[in-house]
Amino acid sequence: MRIEMMVNANAESHDVEARTLLVHYLRDAVGLTGTNVGCDTTSCGACTVLMNGESVKSCTVLAAQAAGEAITTIEGLGDEFGQMDRVQQAFQDCHGLQCGYCTPGMVMAVTSLLRENPEPTEADVRLGLEGNLCRCTGYHNIVEAALAASRVHEVHQ
Amino acid sequence: MSILGNRVLRREDPKFLTVGGTYVADLELPGSVHVTFVRSNMAHAKIVSVDSSRAKAMPGVIDVFSNDDLGLANFPTIMEMTNAAMTPPMLASGTVRFVGEPIVVIVAETREAAADAAELVVIDYEPLPVVIDPVEARKDEILLFPEAGTNVAFTLDFGGDDTLFDACEVVVELTLANQRVAPCPLEGRSAAAHMTADGRLEFSSATQAPHGVRDALVSFLGLEPEQVHVVTPDVGGGFGAKASVYQEDIVVGWCALRLGRPVRWTETRSESMVGLGHGRAQVQHARIGGTRDGIVQAYRLDVLQDSGAYPGFGAVLPFMTRTMTSGPYKIARAECASVSVVTNSTTTTAYRGAGRPEATAAIERMMDVFAREIEMDPAELRRRNLISKDEFPYTTPVETVYDVGDYHRALDLALEVADYEQLRTEQSRRRLSGDVRQLGIGLSCYVEITNGLPDGEFGAVEIRPDGKVIVRTGTSPHGQGHVTAWSMLVAEQLGIAIEDIEVIYGDTDVVPRGAGTMGSRSLQIGGAAVNQAALDVIEKAKDLAADLFEADRGDVVLDKASASFHVVGSPAVSHSWAELAAAALAKDGGPLFAEVDLASPGPTFPFGTHVSVVEVDTETGKVTVLRHIAVDDAGRIVNPLLAEGQVHGGIAQGVAQALLEEVVYDLDGNPLTSTLADYSFISAAELPSYETRFTETPTPVNALGAKGIGESGTIGSTPAVHNAVCDALAHLGVRHVDMPTTPMRVWSAIEEAAARTNAKGQG
The missing domain is CATH 3.30.365.10 (Aldehyde oxidase/xanthine dehydrogenase, molybdopterin binding domain)
Incomplete structure (x- = not known):
């Protein structure tokens, strides 16, 4: 079946099998490999992307279900000049990543979290990231990064 | 001013944060076909028959192989130490011995076709006890x-x-x-292999030790070392479980050789939970x-x-x-x-x-x-x-020689940061008032061994004619930040900015030798090798500069602030690194270059004290970690940001073992924790922020004064948390609760202790 969707503000149109998951669509059809697969039970959140601005685990959405929607992946963050946005920058500043495998999903989850709750407490962040697993950082610096990003007020034009 | 000891941000990060890393599964490999393993669903059985005919006939399936087709030797015993009658075949042969053991390998045009074909392989088992x-x-x-x-x-x-x-x-x-x-690295095992136009096997691997993978492929597949090229792209964590070569790696290499087509394999998490070592x-x-x-x-x-x-x-x-x-x-x-x-x-x-x-x-x-x-x-x-600190080097009763330490200082600092007296006071208050939520305070003083294996390490430093530096290292990072740390070491010696230093690793063609990254060895042996290569390249540069200055070699000095050489007392006339690299090219026709095979100077012994503060709900058995204080001493710290990151990750894994995580089998050997929905992988919601401190007692063992920091967090934290949980229950008559101290176990221990107390009271 042929499906169309906006991915990082680009119009995409590809033939897929009905059973194709959104994450495989993004990686294999669109060619955006920043989004990773870390499990097969919707537990780890490595595949987290934004669908219409809200975080979803792209291993739990069929590509066909996302037809007509707007998807944002890690490649879609930052500005056209290659500047990282406040969440990306906070992850670097706070050493919120090590091996990098959970990082795209983690950054998207934090992005979504801050949209819902612009001034979260540490407890809010920890609970909000419960569905995103990291084995390297012990979460300490990821939580720091989320809180640091929340203190940066981006200029929206 | 020294760059060492500063919180230098990671140079690795922008890529991961903007387009994501390039892991094996992300590699473009045109025309590649997919490998899938059919694994045993019996824990112990004779394989009566394997019928792959329907799978083989399925559209999109290229071929199906079992162990007899491979004709490969069994894996050897580990370091020739283990029982020689117990070596594993590449694919199960005759008998399966655990759920998840690979029996058949399928190669298909797509991942989906391979998965579908796997369902069609019929294996007849005769169960064994x-x-x-x-x-x-x-x-x-x-x-x-x-x-x-x-x-x-x-x-x-x-x-x-x-x-x-x-x-x-x-x-x-x-x-x-x-x-x-x-171990649960977020990326499971993964490999991709193809034959190059000149007949070499190029093999990409999610490994901690690319040269080990190369050597294993050479040995099992009967190739010459120069016929195999192993590269590690980004690797999504390892934690020791990716330090060894697995049967699947060899089989993937074999399939590429046999079929002459590019092949790739990425295990699913459910496979990883039973296939990756525990x-x-x-x-x-x-x-x-x-x-x-x-x-x-x-x-x-x-x-x-x-x-x-x-x-x-x-x-x-x-x-x-x-x-x-x-x-x-x-x-x-x-x-x-x-x-x-x-x-x-x-x-x-x-x-x-x-x-x-x-x-x-x-x-x-x-x-x-x-x-x-x-x-x-x-x-x-x-x-x-x-x-005591004046007793080093200290030989233990099992003949281990600890290098150096100040164990009392770590203990005292941890107790001070924790405010131990106040914690005990609060604990007494809660005990006296019979609070539902009891406080537990757990200590762990530890010493551990790092760089404990005998391997040395390769390091090289090359100055390019444009003044930029290429560093090559035999270590193979997968999150540790070697690019940043090794850049800092070289910048410190050469006076060249870290932005102008490129660090290359994980490519057996470009880095000739390497033992890889494991056992908290990398900085003290791999970093030290790079550091030594930088010192050696300075000596070579001085030779060249002395010729250019027509001066006595002993009078040539490196001014690190300006990254240039001059004759002592005459700083106005100088030669930059770029000029000396050009001089080397003119003189020898080669680069300004030094490489080092640093022999291991021996192990070092990091130490520290962790304090865990937990709250136990005595009605539900639920444990909440309130605080975790970690005082670690890994000798000299090159980059506190990276060192803290290592400690943080280690603490989380340690807390996870103390409280939550356990691989469980039923009596028939069925794994009950083979997905991340069943295995209690610790999350942010179950952890506090950590209070970390370093003391720095430099080791005399290596030139950097550094000890390993990769594993200390795990080693120190687990017993502290475990002791804290048991401490919270001690006054209730509970002597010990085994790990993981799950709510069920804690609650049961409280109930059993109460029953004992009641029985005594009545008797």
């Missing part, structure tokens, strides 16, 4: 390898002294479970004795190690456990013996700490049990028995 519990396996009633006549894969036995505890006023003993856990898996019996006023005099640890179905690195972990038997304490007499057995479970391997967390868990739990027995504060007992 299953043994999962290592205590049962030790009885040799159910044998995994009848031809071996035993389940014992490896033993350490240096004899025992019957009089070990004779002088002790107080002796206590305990059996402890150091449960099996899953960690820990010891049953320990410990005995500790000493005087009533708190001098520990004797200690014995007996380890029963679960090796899983085929002895791998896990089988020899007790060697590392034994090395660290008596921990940071001055114990006059200490012994450790071990037996490793095979069971119908996933093979065990190295997992963050690899044998040392098990040693620390045992001695630290026993210190608390002993303290309770003699009614002494556990911090005071530790203080009385720690090795």
